[in-house]
Amino acid sequence: MKLxxxxxxxxxxxxxLLCLYRVTWGPTVxxxxxxxxxxxxxxxxxxxxxxVIYDRVAMFIDISMVYALLNFIGSLVxxxxxxxxxxxxxx
Amino acid sequence: xxxxxGDVIVKTLARLLAPFIVAYALYVVMHGHHSPGGxxxxxxxxxASFVLxxxxxxxxxxxxxxxxxxxxxxxxxxxxxxxxxxxxxIFLGGSYLDYGRLYRVFGGSEAEARSLGILGVEIGVALxxxxxxxxxxLAIYKVGEEDPRDGGRK
Numbered sequence: 207m208k209l210x211x212x213x214x215x216x217x218x219x220x221x222x223l224l225c226l227y228r229v230t231w232g233p234t235v236x237x238x239x240x241x242x243x244x245x246x247x248x249x250x251x252x253x254x255x256x257x258v259i260y261d262r263v264a265m266f267i268d269i270s271m272v273y274a275l276l277n278f279i280g281s282l283v284x285x286x287x288x289x290x291x292x293x294x295x296x297x
Numbered sequence: 298x299x300x301x302x303g304d305v306i307v308k309t310l311a312r313l314l315a316p317f318i319v320a321y322a323l324y325v326v327m328h329g330h331h332s333p334g335g336x337x338x339x340x341x342x343x344x345a346s347f348v349l350x351x352x353x354x355x356x357x358x359x360x361x362x363x364x365x366x367x368x369x370x371x372x373x374x375x376x377x378x379x380x381x382x383x384x385x386x387i388f389l390g391g392s393y394l395d396y397g398r399l400y401r402v403f404g405g406s407e408a409e410a411r412s413l414g415i416l417g418v419e420i421g422v423a424l425x426x427x428x429x430x431x432x433x434x435l436a437i438y439k440v441g442e443e444d445p446r447d448g449g450r451k
Contacts, residue, residue, distance in 0.1 A: 268325070268333055272342060275318060279349050282307070286352045 208259055222248050224259040239284050246277035301355035311353035318346040326423045330415050336422025343423065344430030356438055365435055368428040375425025382417050394418070 211231055229241035250270050257266025322342035329335030351359035363371075383394045391398035396414025398409045403414075 265333055271321065272325070272334075272338070275342070276323075277344060278314075279345055279352075282349070285353055 211255050211258050213217070215252055215259070218252050222252075235288060239281065239288070242284070243277070243281050246273070246280070249263050250274055250277070301353075301358070308353050311349050315346050315349065318342060322423075323348070324417045326419055327416070329419050330412070336419035337426050338420070340423040340426025341430060343427040344434070347427075347431050348434055351434065351438075356435070357429075360435070363431055364427075365432065368432045368435070370376055370428075372428035372432065375400070375421045375423070375428060378421030378424065382414060382421070386414075 225241045225244045225248065229238050229245065232238040232241060250273055253266050253270040253273060254263070257270075258261040260266075303437030325334035325342060326336060329339065345424045347363060349360055350362065382396075382399075385402070386395045386398045387393055389398040389401055394414075396411040398410070399414045400407050400410035403410050405413075
């Protein structure tokens with residue numbers, strides 16, 4: 207079963223790379239913002255999978271909760287910044 | 298300029314989330330010595346609740362709850378708690394931050410005094426980090442406020 211979670215985690219890392227492509231070469235700022243949010247959610251899952259693999263789920267749940275919280279606040283701050291500039295079409 | 302966001306969903310979500318953020322920060326501070334986290338991480342989560350308040354209800358609301366002056370005083374109080382516990386251990390005959398000596402103040406056994414001493418130091422660190430993070434946020438905000446030519450714009 208541990209092998210399953212390991213393969214699943216490595217697959218999630220590959221998906222993070224796909225999102226990173228969108229963040230790096232995204233045509234507009236909104237694409238980048240969506241990519242950053244998706245990377246945050248995937249990192250959360252990878253953290254929990256690491257907890258399962260190392261048999262310390264209780265410890266990794268603490269870390270992942272903080273990560274989810276900061277990810278939420280981060281995307282909110284990014285949205286607020288874009289609202290302030292009013293320009294979402296810039297490269 | 299960070300104003301009150303008129304959005305009902307964001308404001309309600311922030312209002313519902315804020316108590317849980319503060320409770321979680323206190324949990325991280327309290328369990329810092331046998332799980333991930335501690336004073337610094339708890340302080341950062343506490344500061345995150347203030348930043349969430351600022352970006353949803355406007356910086357004016359955050360200044361009403363925690364002005365720059367209060368933040369400066371709180372950061373100094375946090376350092377005072379840390380250094381005070383350290384020097385208290387020297388006065389009680391140990392070395393700096395030798396919590397075992399604190400059993401004369403707290404009572405109980407030496408092991409309990411060590412646990413309580415670490416908790417006291419972490420509360421001091423959390424206060425200082427929370428206040429300094431809020432000071433940094435308000436200082437960055439103030440730079441954008443002073444220059445009306447590019448307020449909030451890069």
